[in-house]
């Protein structure tokens with residue numbers, strides 16, 4: 001596949017509320033640090049963001065809590081892209097916070113406004129296009145009503161255009177939708193995902209809710225990134241298409257349904273072009289089924 005000529009358009013579009021986005025987006029989490037944990041090169045991170053937009057990406061996922069010792073994802077987005085293109089949709093996340101030393105904390109419903117305003121200041125905007133309520137893992141069986149209700153009030157006040165959920169399950173989605181419209185669910189998901197997660201991914205589509213997988217490339221490596229040894233099933237499909245394993249993983253998610261939106265994260269300009277080019281990769285039904293088999297996540 002030739003990354004030079006393929007743009008995000010090749011994946012088509014989806015509408016988040018009233019905002020049209022290309023289904024091939026970008027995640028900003030990897031912009032702030034190098035693989036060895038040190039702060040990223042600022043010029044390189046800015047170049048990656050500008051290249052993403054030049055390649056047609058108009059859906060960027062970020063968060064105020066994406067920062068390293070010297071870099072803030074929101075500051076990089078602002079510096080690279082403001083004044084923002086009119087069609088750019090910036091999604092952020094609240095509920096987790098990190099203090100100046102990087103220590104995590106969790107906001108009360110009343111503290112969500114401060115987190116939204118922190119994002120507004122850093123991004124240099126008067127409203128956020130999309131805010132995901134990012135649940136703590138411990139909230140699997142807990143109600144999100146108080147927190148989501150507080151975000152719905154910020155939406156009514158005009159600080160936020162649209163709301164989503166992250167790290168959520170079907171009960172959270174039902175609870176939130178009874179309070180205010182939910183335009184997306186952002187969850188970890190990728191090849192070999194358990195059947196339960198696939199059922200939820202499909203249920204989102206049936207309700208008109210976008211499903212935005214993260215760790216689609218990293219898989220079981222999660223925050224640490226893609227494992228050094230790629231699964232043989234992915235390698236075989238990649239060889240058949242002259243594509244990279246990362247491209248196969250991204251294409252697989254996009255092909256699951258029109259409501260799937262990709263947000264691959266990278267701080268590497270070559271990886272960015274490669275990932276965007278996956279927008280044009282089409283897998284066969286047999287390849288789709290082979291990569292769907294639950295039980296392996298390598």
Ligand SMILES: NC(=O)c1ccc[n+]([C@@H]2O[C@H](COP(=O)([O-])OP(=O)(O)OC[C@H]3O[C@@H](n4cnc5c(N)ncnc54)[C@H](OP(=O)(O)O)[C@@H]3O)[C@@H](O)[C@H]2O)c1
Nearest residue numbers: 027028029061214215216217218225246264265266267271
């Ligand atoms: N809601 C949440 O709780 C949550 C959690 C995690 C992430 N997110 C969001 O989702 C986005 C995607 O998740 P992610 O960035 O963690 O994981 P990802 O997109 O699955 O994978 C990123 C990892 O894969 C590497 N990579 C990217 N493109 C590659 C390529 N073409 N070839 C080889 N390696 C490649 C990156 O390293 P290089 O930089 O070297 O390319 C990085 O280590 C994040 O950026 C963030 O915006 C949300």
